[in-house]
Amino acid sequence: MNDRQKDLIQKFAALAGLLLLTLAFSLTSDAFFSVGNAMTVSLQVTSIVYLGIGATFVILTGGIDLSVGSVLALSGVVAGLLTKAGLPVSAAMSLGILVGALCGVVNGLLVTRLKLPPFIATLGMMLVARGVALQLTDARAVSGLGDAFGVLGNGALWRIEEIDAQGFPNVVFPGIPYPVILMVVLAIVAGLLLRRTTLGRHIHAVGSNGEAARLSGVHVDRVTMFAYIVSGALAGLCGCVLMSRLVTAQPNEGVMYELDAIAAAVIGGTSLIGGVGTISGTLIGAFVIGILRNGLNMNGVSSFTQQIIIGGVILFTVWIDQLRNRR
Amino acid sequence: MNPPLRDEPGAPLLRMRGVCKRFDNVVALSGVALEVGRGEVHAICGENGAGKSTLMKILSGVYTPDDGEIHFDGELVRIGGLAHAQALGIVMIHQELNLVPHLNVAENIFLGREPRRGWFVDRERQREDARACLQRLGVDISPDAQVDTLSIAQQQMVEIAKALSMQARLLIMDEPTSSLGEADSMRMLKVVQDLKREGVGILYISHRLDELDHIVDRVTVLRDGQYIRTLDWAATSIDEIVSLMVGRELNQQFPPATRQPGTEVLLKVSSLAREGAFGPVDFELRRGEILGFAGLVGAGRTEVARAIFGADLPDAGEVEFGGQRLRIRSPRDAIAAGIAYVSEDRKAHGLAVKMSVAHNITLANLAEVAGGLGFIDAARERQTAQHFIDKLGIRTPSPEQIVRLLSGGNQQKVVIAKWLFRQARLIIFDEPTRGIDVGARYAIYALMDQLAAQGVGVIMISSDLPEIMGLTDRVAVFRQGRVAGILDTRRCSQQDIMHLASVAATEATMPPAAALALS
Numbered sequence: 001m002n003d004r005q006k007d008l009i010q011k012f013a014a015l016a017g018l019l020l021l022t023l024a025f026s027l028t029s030d031a032f033f034s035v036g037n038a039m040t041v042s043l044q045v046t047s048i049v050y051l052g053i054g055a056t057f058v059i060l061t062g063g064i065d066l067s068v069g070s071v072l073a074l075s076g077v078v079a080g081l082l083t084k085a086g087l088p089v090s091a092a093m094s095l096g097i098l099v100g101a102l103c104g105v106v107n108g109l110l111v112t113r114l115k116l117p118p119f120i121a122t123l124g125m126m127l128v129a130r131g132v133a134l135q136l137t138d139a140r141a142v143s144g145l146g147d148a149f150g151v152l153g154n155g156a157l158w159r160i161e162e163i164d165a166q167g168f169p170n171v172v173f174p175g176i177p178y179p180v181i182l183m184v185v186l187a188i189v190a191g192l193l194l195r196r197t198t199l200g201r202h203i204h205a206v207g208s209n210g211e212a213a214r215l216s217g218v219h220v221d222r223v224t225m226f227a228y229i230v231s232g233a234l235a236g237l238c239g240c241v242l243m244s245r246l247v248t249a250q251p252n253e254g255v256m257y258e259l260d261a262i263a264a265a266v267i268g269g270t271s272l273i274g275g276v277g278t279i280s281g282t283l284i285g286a287f288v289i290g291i292l293r294n295g296l297n298m299n300g301v302s303s304f305t306q307q308i309i310i311g312g313v314i315l316f317t318v319w320i321d322q323l324r325n326r327r
Numbered sequence: 328m329n330p331p332l333r334d335e336p337g338a339p340l341l342r343m344r345g346v347c348k349r350f351d352n353v354v355a356l357s358g359v360a361l362e363v364g365r366g367e368v369h370a371i372c373g374e375n376g377a378g379k380s381t382l383m384k385i386l387s388g389v390y391t392p393d394d395g396e397i398h399f400d401g402e403l404v405r406i407g408g409l410a411h412a413q414a415l416g417i418v419m420i421h422q423e424l425n426l427v428p429h430l431n432v433a434e435n436i437f438l439g440r441e442p443r444r445g446w447f448v449d450r451e452r453q454r455e456d457a458r459a460c461l462q463r464l465g466v467d468i469s470p471d472a473q474v475d476t477l478s479i480a481q482q483q484m485v486e487i488a489k490a491l492s493m494q495a496r497l498l499i500m501d502e503p504t505s506s507l508g509e510a511d512s513m514r515m516l517k518v519v520q521d522l523k524r525e526g527v528g529i530l531y532i533s534h535r536l537d538e539l540d541h542i543v544d545r546v547t548v549l550r551d552g553q554y555i556r557t558l559d560w561a562a563t564s565i566d567e568i569v570s571l572m573v574g575r576e577l578n579q580q581f582p583p584a585t586r587q588p589g590t591e592v593l594l595k596v597s598s599l600a601r602e603g604a605f606g607p608v609d610f611e612l613r614r615g616e617i618l619g620f621a622g623l624v625g626a627g628r629t630e631v632a633r634a635i636f637g638a639d640l641p642d643a644g645e646v647e648f649g650g651q652r653l654r655i656r657s658p659r660d661a662i663a664a665g666i667a668y669v670s671e672d673r674k675a676h677g678l679a680v681k682m683s684v685a686h687n688i689t690l691a692n693l694a695e696v697a698g699g700l701g702f703i704d705a706a707r708e709r710q711t712a713q714h715f716i717d718k719l720g721i722r723t724p725s726p727e728q729i730v731r732l733l734s735g736g737n738q739q740k741v742v743i744a745k746w747l748f749r750q751a752r753l754i755i756f757d758e759p760t761r762g763i764d765v766g767a768r769y770a771i772y773a774l775m776d777q778l779a780a781q782g783v784g785v786i787m788i789s790s791d792l793p794e795i796m797g798l799t800d801r802v803a804v805f806r807q808g809r810v811a812g813i814l815d816t817r818r819c820s821q822q823d824i825m826h827l828a829s830v831a832a833t834e835a836t837m838p839p840a841a842a843l844a845l846s
Contacts, residue, residue: 197701198693205690208679215638215676216691216745217662275681 013320014268014284021288025295032298039174045290046179047072050238051261052268052282053190054231059265060194061227062207062274063111063118067103067125068235069257073250074133075100076239080142080149080249089148093240100236101229103129108225126258133251142249152178153245179241186234191279203227207274263310264289267317288313338401339364340528341386341417341497346395348381348552355381359395359554361547363497363528368519368542370531370560372568373549374790379532382549383499386530387419388412400496416496420486420503428475433457435474436489460488464518480511487518497528504538516542534623534829536565548572565830566822573792573821581797582772586779588616588800592647593784594753596635599644604630605808607644612753612784617775619795619816620788622805622828628788629671631805632755636668637661648753662691667751669742671758671788677742678730685712685726687741692749715744720770736767743774753784760794772798792821804828 026033051068058065079096083089103125110121159175194200202223205213214220238257243249266272267288268281289310296306341363348356356378363369371379384390386397388406397404399415406412412419426435433450434441436457442449457470466484474482483503490498500519504512519529519542533539539546539560546563548555548571555571593614600606605627612618620628634641637655646653648664655661658668670676678687689696689708696708712726719740723733730741739759746754756775760768775798779785789795795802796816803813804827811827 192702196703196705198697198703199701201686201690201693201703204682204686205679208681209675211676212679213690215636215658215668215670217659218690219659275679 014281014288014317018284018288018291021291021295025291025298029295029298032295036174037294039177039180041287041290041294042180042183043177044294045286046177046183047238047242047257048260048264048286048289049183049187049283050234050241051231051257052264052286053186053279054234055258055261055265056268056270056277056279056282057190057194057203057227057230058118059262059270059272060203060207060274060277061224062210063224063227064122064262064272065107065228065231066119066122066258067107067129068231068238068261069254069259070126070129070133071100071103071232071235072239072242072254072257073252074103074129074136074239075236076243076253077133077137077142077249077251079240080145080243081136083145083149084142089146089151093152093244096240097233097236100239101233103235104229104232105225107232108228111228112221112224130251137249137251139251141251143247145247145249147247150244150247153241153243153247157181179245182237182241187279187283190230194279199223199226204275207276209275260286260289263314266321267314269321271321338398340367340400342398343386344396346382346385346392346397348385348390348392354552356385356392356552359549359552360557361554362557363530364544365496365528366523366526367544368523368529368531370533370539370543370546371549372536372546372572374572374792377549377572378552379549380501381552383419383501383530383532386412386417386497387499388417413493416494417499418490418493418495418497419499419501420483420490421501424479424482424486426474426482426485429473431471431473432461432468432477432485432488433470435485436460436470436492438489440493456492457488460492461485463491464488465521466514466518478511480515483511483515484518487522491522495527497530498522499530499532501532502534503531504533504535512538536568536829569822569825569829573825582769582776584776586615586617586776588779589614589782593649594635595645595647596631597645597647599631599634599641599646601630601634601639601641604639605634605805606631606641608808608810610803610810610813612786614782614784615779616801617779617785617787617799619799619802620786620805621790621792621795621802621824622811624790626805626828627808628805629757630808632668632757632786632788635661636666636755638668662749662751665750665752667691667746667749667754669739669746669754669756669759671761673735673738673742678738680729680731682730683727684716684721684723684730684733684741685709687730688712688715688726688744688748691745695748711748712744715748719744719747719774734767736763736771739763739767739771740774743771747778751783753786754778755786755788757788758790759787760789760791768794792824795824796821 031037054068055065075096078099079093082092082095107122107125110116111118156175156177158173160172161169162172164170194203202213202218205216205218206220206223210220239254242253264285265277265282266285268278268283268285270277270281292310292313293306296309339362341361343359343361346356346359359378359382361382371382373379381390385392386406388409388411391406397406399417404415406415427438430438433454437453442452442456454470461468461470464484464487468477468481468484474485477485504515516538519531522529531539531543543560545557545559546568547557548568550572558568591614592611594612596608596610598607598609600608608631610618620632622628630639633639635646637658637660640656646655648666653664655664674680679690685708689711693703696711697703709726715721716723716726721737721740721744723737730738733741759771759775763771775785775787787799799816801813802816802824804811804824806828814823
């Protein structure tokens with residue numbers, strides 16, 4: 001059996017696990033298998049996917065980004081404060097995302113120039129970004145941002161409503177939430193970039209063997225920087241979407257989200273040593289986590305028990321992955 | 328072919344017979360015999376790859392032999408691991424020191440064997456015992472000194488003290504003076520003589536044949552993993568040892584040379600130097616020529632190659648390539664100029680082993696198979712890969728095969744394909760056939776000749792003298808970071824090269840006929 005076949009089997013195993021979960025929850029809970037709930041799960045999963053895509057880029061290069069949970073809070077807060085200050089929502093959010101990208105630039109510089117271990121560099125950024133977010137807001141939520149701020153997080157495409165006989169609106173189709181559309185677009189773009197472009201190839205090469213890549217003329221530092229910038233910018237986007245959904249900028253938002261992102265990538269078959277991983281895998285991983293949470297909720301499982309189960313799933317999938325990689 | 332028995336009372340300290348070791352079908356040692364008496368200093372000589380370190384690792388318990396017997400102190404033993412070897416009294420001092428830099432001398436000496444009082448380390452006793460060991464060596468090192476504050480020579484002494492504290496009866500020293508200066512080397516040799524007087528058997532590996540003169544009783548020569556002969560030092564000469572070391576005739580198959588080295592100078596290196604590594608180094612390479620870099624491991628050959636390629640930056644000197652002065656600050660610059668480097672360590676430096684054959688071949692020249700926006704044309708990439716797979720005869724089930732799963736020879740061809748696709752005009756091969764079986768070597772030799780025939784300049788770093796003799800037009804012999812001489816391959820012998828490489832400059836006698844003045 002060659003590696004490619006093994007990869008396929010692993011991917012199908014994850015996919016099969018996902019389908020199995022769906023089936024099990026459909027049987028145990030009536031409300032689970034419905035268009036409405038599918039949209040709910042998708043919406044809940046979006047933030048894990050945004051961050052998971054970033055995590056996949058970074059982990060592919062052999063790094064790790066622990067700062068995304070804090071960076072998303074900082075970006076969201078910046079977007080919120082700028083909106084409050086009178087900037088148009090689109091400009092405010094763009095600047096929020098830019099702040100996220102800048103955090104990525106700093107992470108990248110710490111890793112490539114100062115040669116800090118990625119774990120430490122992004123751990124530092126995790127504390128700094130959270131601290132700045134809390135400082136900017138005095139640790140208070142920023143509310144009263146206006147309806148326009150909530151469109152990105154709460155709007156939906158192709159929402160169909162009917163006015164019934166009594167004159168009340170009746171939802172025929174809940175529509176596809178904007179965050180879900182964004183997720184699909186991002187996943188496709190990121191997937192193409194990683195699989196089809198020279199940049200994507202270089203990202204794999206850096207993670208597979210950085211020294212060989214350097215000796216083949218790859219700009220290892222630039223490629224690494226790019227990965228951290230993508231991760232930072234996606235964290236920024238994630239922050240804007242989350243705050244928009246709440247129509248409030250919350251400096252405490254996103255705590256521990258980095259772990260969900262890393263878990264999604266790892267469940268999806270991304271190797272923490274670098275060089276191996278796919279966006280489709282990360283998508284599957286994110287949905288495994290999302291469906292587990294949603295399904296367990298519907299079955300009345302406490303959030304504490306959920307943590308135990310998700311932790312177990314992560315350990316199990318990584319163990320499977322180790323088995324696969326053992327020669 | 329047993330070593331001659333000495334007329335000593337009782338059995339020798341160590342006696343090995345018919346020891347064999349294979350790694351994945353590569354024979355590292357076969358039928359090796361060795362005998363060391365109490366209080367004897369026994370040198371092991373051989374070229375790089377002759378099997379010296381494999382032999383030492385078998386003795387110190389790192390490897391278990393596939394065949395053969397080892398008698399220690401008259402008893403048949405099966406050395407089951409490092410701990411077992413140490414319990415027997417066989418201790419190895421490695422070339423690269425194995426001390427923990429942040430611990431002090433006493434802690435290092437007793438690492439893993441700390442004297443205890445109850446649950447705690449008996450620090451007082453540890454210090455005193457360490458002091459005793461150091462005194463026995465007659466060295467003035469405090470047991471409380473942190474190891475990373477010591478000089479290399481002092482660290483070497485600590486290693487020996489550690490060995491003594493284990494009640495070493497057979498001490499294996501791998502190039503103990505390679506990183507020492509003159510004065511420290513002399514001290515080291517004095518310590519060896521003291522140990523000898525105390526009845527410790529010593530196996531001594533050194534490339535510096537001249538230094539053996541003071542201390543050695545007998546010499547065993549290995550070549551290609553085979554036992555060649557054991558000689559009494561008093562009854563032999565350096566010349567005899569050297570000729571036994573290289574003794575192999577050109578029995579390997581080398582392709583007939585089809586190239587015609589041109590006269591145009593392709594590469595001119597002047598006074599290239601990097602502090603602590605090599606230099607100043609001067610040499611020229613012509614178009615279509617294969618220039619060998621011979622010398623011992625650590626003589627600076629790889630370092631010079633890496634400097635030309637921009638992998639490590641030189642401190643001084645100039646590199647002219649194709650008539651133009653190059654400013655190389657990274658491998659990217661070198662690659663853009665048309666220089667390629669095939670590393671000696673394929674897995675560490677040459678290949679992205681988790682990636683496919685096709686992806687590795689195109690890695691250095693992705694733009695060539697990519698269209699607008701950097702999108703890779705998968706069909707074109709596959710075609711390119713297939714072209715080189717056919718051209719070089721890379722044995723792989725498909726271009727999508729993960730490189731890690733190929734054999735060493737085929738991995739090497741993938742690296743070469745990468746640079747052919749990049750259309751390099753100078754290719755530096757660093758130990759191109761290391762770890763590659765004999766059959767696959769021929770193909771790589773033929774390829775190098777073909778490249779040269781097409782006008783590519785080829786530099787081949789090799790520790791395999793027959794390979795140097797069989798393939799190169801000229802050979803630059805390196806010793807201690809400098810070019811000790813450049814010889815015309817057709818007019819020199821392996822012995823000439825070995826002499827230049829291993830004997831101190833003052834003693835080097837280069838046959839005038841072989842010396843080729845470079846203008």
